[in-house]
Amino acid sequence: MSEAKNAGRAPGLREMAEGDLDAIARLESELFGAEAWSRGLLATELEASQGAEADRRYVVIESDDAAVETGADAGRMQPRLLGYAGLYHAGGLTSADLLTIATVPAARGRGLASRMLAELVGTARRTGCPDVLLEVRQSNESAQRLYARHGFVPIGRRRRYYQAPPEDAVVMRLTLRPRLGPVGTSEAHEVRETTSE
Ligand SMILES: CC(C)(COP(=O)(O)OP(=O)(O)OC[C@H]1O[C@@H](n2cnc3c(N)ncnc32)[C@H](O)[C@@H]1OP(=O)(O)O)[C@@H](O)C(=O)NCCC(=O)NCCS
Structure with missing residues (x-):
């Protein structure tokens, strides 16, 4: 069984941040191959999710228990990214659109995508879509x-x-x-x- 599946504490859900982009870009190409979003596109999407004019929201889910040491920041343990999802909500002016949702293969079947989806549907509902x-x-x-x-x-x-x-x-x-x-x-x-x- 994988490290992630053994994790004792419930993985945490939070807003996506710039520091997640490298890990997500790697996952994109593993999961979606030729249709993967580039790091540049992910960065543009993330930017559109921030500030007063934000018309979309991106969340990630991560596990503290299965922390990994990152090459970029040797010696510092980072939580392991287990999944991410994004929603276009247009500030409630029109239909929302689920833009992406994925979990790493080792963490599937634990309800993580379900949690991210429920969170983003809640956003669409609160925004008025x-x-x-x-x-x-x-x-x-x-x-x-x-x-x-x-x-x-x-x-x-x-x-x-x-x-x-x-x-x-x-x-x-x-x-x-x-x-x-x-x-x-x-x-x-x-x-x-x-x-x-
Ligand atoms: C589709 C995807 C996002 C689902 O992610 P996930 O985290 O495994 O989703 P969940 O855990 O919420 O649900 C998956 C299964 O686990 C089951 N499950 C959820 N929580 C569970 C738990 N605590 N114990 C046992 N089973 C559980 C669900 O009932 C579901 O079963 P089913 O597939 O037989 O219906 C994932 O497979 C993925 O990333 N795929 C590649 C990317 C992709 O295709 N994205 C969608 C693009 S449209």
């Missing part, structure tokens, strides 16, 4: 189960949305509050099936 949308690879059943447990339902498919390897995306939505629509409809807003066949 009517719903949270996301795209997920059709073959990614574990992620789809995670989302379904949190109340997300499939609402459409985006054909060949992913490139490497090519694959359709399933679009899922969690409704946080009903939207007022034109008379005679229950919703003004509808994400349509975008399959172009």
Whole structure:
């Protein structure tokens, strides 16, 4: 069993910080291969999550018990990063969008993604977003189960949305509050099936 799985204390959730970017960029390429976000893109995203104009939020989850010594700061033990997630919330002006969520393979199946997702859904709710949308690879059943447990339902498919390897995306939505629509409809807003066949 891995070090992370043996950890006694519950891993802590906090805001992402610049000091996390190297570890996250490494994880991105391990987990997402050709579709990994670069360190530069991660830094831009993080910047957009800070300050009064922030329209997104990034969190990480880490374990104090499984601390690692970093090369950059030899001698100092750093908590081990176990996962990260991000949400675009547009200050509540429109639908929120789950931008990314991942946990390291050794720490999966412990509810860490579930905690990060619940935290970010809470952010969307508090900000006033009517719903949270996301795209997920059709073959990614574990992620789809995670989302379904949190109340997300499939609402459409985006054909060949992913490139490497090519694959359709399933679009899922969690409704946080009903939207007022034109008379005679229950919703003004509808994400349509975008399959172009
Ligand atoms: C999808 C992903 C984020 C899930 O992360 P995770 O931390 O393992 O998620 P959770 O632990 O919350 O849930 C995973 C499973 O563990 C189970 N679980 C959660 N807490 C548990 C606990 N305390 N004891 C036992 N099982 C538990 C859940 O029921 C779930 O089971 P299921 O897959 O059979 O439905 C992770 O697999 C990942 O990083 N994948 C690669 C990146 C990715 O695909 N991201 C999504 C892009 S859309």
